[in-house]
Amino acid sequence: MAAGENPAGQAHPGSGDGQGERGNPGGGRGAPRAVLLTVDDDVSVSRAVARDLRRRYGGTYRIVRAESGAQALEALREIKLRGDAVAVLLADYRMPGMNGIEFLEQAMDLFPAARRVLLTAYADTEAAIDAINVVDLDHYLLKPWDPPEEKLYPVLDALLDAWRATDHRPVAETRVVGHRWSARSYEVRDFLARNQVPYRWYLADEPEGARLLTAAGANPESLPCVITTDGSALTDPTDTELAAQVGLATAPTGDFYDLVVVGGGPAGLGAAVYGASEGLRTVLLERHATGGQAGQSSRIENYLGFPDGVSGSQLTDRARRQAVKFGAELLTAADVVTLEAAGPARRLLLADGGQIDAHTVILATGVSYRQLAAPGLTELTGRGVFYGSALTEAPSCSGQDVYVVGGANSAGQAAMYFSRHARSVTMLVRGKSLEASMSHYLIQQIAAVPTITVRVCTEVVSAQGTDHLESLVLRDNSTGQTEQVDSQWLFVFIGAAPRTDWLDGVVVRDEHGFVVAGPDLVVDGQRPSGWDLDRDPYHLESSVPGVFVAGDARAESVKRVASAVGEGAMAVALVHRYLAKR
Ligand SMILES: Cc1cc2nc3c(=O)[nH]c(=O)nc-3n(C[C@H](O)[C@H](O)[C@H](O)COP(=O)(O)OP(=O)(O)OC[C@H]3O[C@@H](n4cnc5c(N)ncnc54)[C@H](O)[C@@H]3O)c2cc1C
Secondary structure (H helix, E strand, O other): OOOOOOEOOOOOOOOOOHHHHOOOOOOOOOOOOOEEEEEOOOHHHHHHHHHHHHHHHOOOOEEEEEOOHHHHHHHHHHHHHHOOOEEEEEEEOOOOOOOHHHHHHHHHHHOOOOEEEEEEOHHHHHHHHHHHHHOOOOEEEEOOOOOHHHHOHHHHHHHHHHHHHHOOOOOOOOEEEEOOOOHHHHHHHHHHHHOOOOOEEEEOOOHHHHHHHHHHOOOOOOOOEEEOOOOOEEEOOOHHHHHHHOOOOOOOOOOEEEEEEEOOOHHHHHHHHHHHHOOOOEEEEOOOOOOOOHHHOOOEOOOOOOOOOEOHHHHHHHHHHHHHHOOOEEEOOOOEEEEEEEOOEEEEEEOOOOEEEEEEEEEOOOEEEOOOOOOOOOOOEOOOEEEOOOHHHHHHHOOOEEEEEOOOHHHHHHHHHHHOOOOEEEEEOOOOOOOOOOOHHHHHHHHOOOOEEEEOOEEEEEEEOOOOOOEEEEEEOOOOOEEEEEOOEEEEOOOEEEOOHHHOOOOOEOOOOOEOOHHHHOEOOEOOOOOOOOOOOOOOEOOOOOEEEOHHHEOOOOOOHHHHHHHHHHHHHHHHHHHHOO
16 A cells, blocks of 8 residues: 555545535535545556546545555445545456455445446456446446546546536435334335435434434424434425425426426336437426336346346436436426316426426326235235335345235345345235246246245235234135234235326226327227317327326336336427427
8 A cells, every 4th residue: 555645544634424515525625525436456557547536636536545445445434434425436347356346336335326437458348348237337447548638537527527416415314213113104214215315214212213302302202203414303294395305306496398297207207308308398297206116126127228137226316317417307296186288288286286387298107006905904004014115124124024915027026135134035926826927037036046935826814913014814715725924024016006096087098097098099080089189199199189198107008117218208209299280
């Protein structure tokens, strides 16, 4: 390790909570500076990189260099403990002991928001391309990169811009205090996690939780209590209060748009990216958290371009950044309850009383899990019984017996994910096998995990528990036999229903509530009632001209991430056609 290079492992004076500095990572005088860390086992290269970095960024960022992956990880742990932020990690690919990809993978656990760059020689380009998926690499740089003005700085400038743009939220010290088995505490944590807001979770009856409640003056009877980075305490906040307090946009900046997208899943995010990038004033309204169903997936393995899979939250983060980059407004906790035509404009009313008008609307409201109908389940929802992945709960399942209901891919992914934490995972499948409902690759993965058991022809008959789930009664439908099993964890993934009740009587829906569009609206040569244009509805257009539907909410849609994204893009093309021919 070289002296005088601000090497890894040496404390930097004046450090504090670097996460809170993210709005201004350069900081003012005396503020902790975010870190640019470089690791290369070749001392001369390592020094050269650090020198190049210092020359351009040394005034704003703290440059830390290390000469091995282990040393760099040690430095990162120290930085984490001090609460400082890391903006960019640059790792050499070929290092003995731990290569650059392995280092970046472990570094992600400590600083998931840091931008990641791999330094490679020409011969290792293939490894670098692989790393794009394994560690969600932002960039790879071929060595040597002289002159840095052309080959290094433009790349880093862009990465630092992206880091600043996404990392400005004052989130690191958001703390949630609640009861272990409180449904609302779970919802608040789920809301924060799915909106990618880091938080710390404290049990109210543990010392630190009790201390926080005392400091906040909160009543232990009205939890959860959320303490935000600026020290405000919110008692049992609504999603809107929470969103506003943690820095998520909840109100539009204008009152008229070219395009309003309802729903922030893959279809909605796809529409927002294409709409905004093609010059439409675009706002996306999301009731809960962007990402939709896909955002709950622990690993999507069949989406084009990600051969090693991508987690729903990574995909969502990238899509959000892309949409914002092009100028789309993304609003959270914006629950649309009414759609109406206001002359040529389309008007959307929100649950909080807000109103937004636009030339066009894309409905991308997706589907949600159906409730499992068995005695006891409703009362225990959020207290041991969860719909969807509830990934936030996985660490709490450590060493316990988990039950997963469902036989489709979402249930299979969840079983794989929970098997990393739980002692055992039992899949309860009503059908006779998984083959009819699950992808072959996932069936094979499940078969290879000894702690996962698949019970076919089996359903939940009832659930028992006082303040949380304690046991389940299961029935084997092939024999009629019932059995009681102890478990605190049941995750349900059965069928999906569209969320379109609010559109009843406004647009044509099928008998299941899916929105009918395009040629399917023309029956026996008749256009839908109320249709007043001298043309048939465009392909994804609903029975109200200028209102389109994309993704899972559309009747006869394919329930896949790729098709949802594709329909989002296609709907925007049709929006252009509609606007041009009005
Ligand atoms: C756990 C899981 C794993 C999956 N794995 C895969 C996979 O590996 N590969 C694959 O191809 N597919 C997978 N799927 C399916 C895929 O995620 C969906 O097909 C896709 O998300 C559909 O996208 P969408 O945008 O149409 O709807 P959704 O993802 O359902 O998003 C709809 C959004 O609209 C919002 N919304 C609804 N109503 C309103 C309203 N009134 N106002 C405001 N907002 C509203 C919702 O909150 C939601 O965020 C998985 C699904 C799940 C649940």
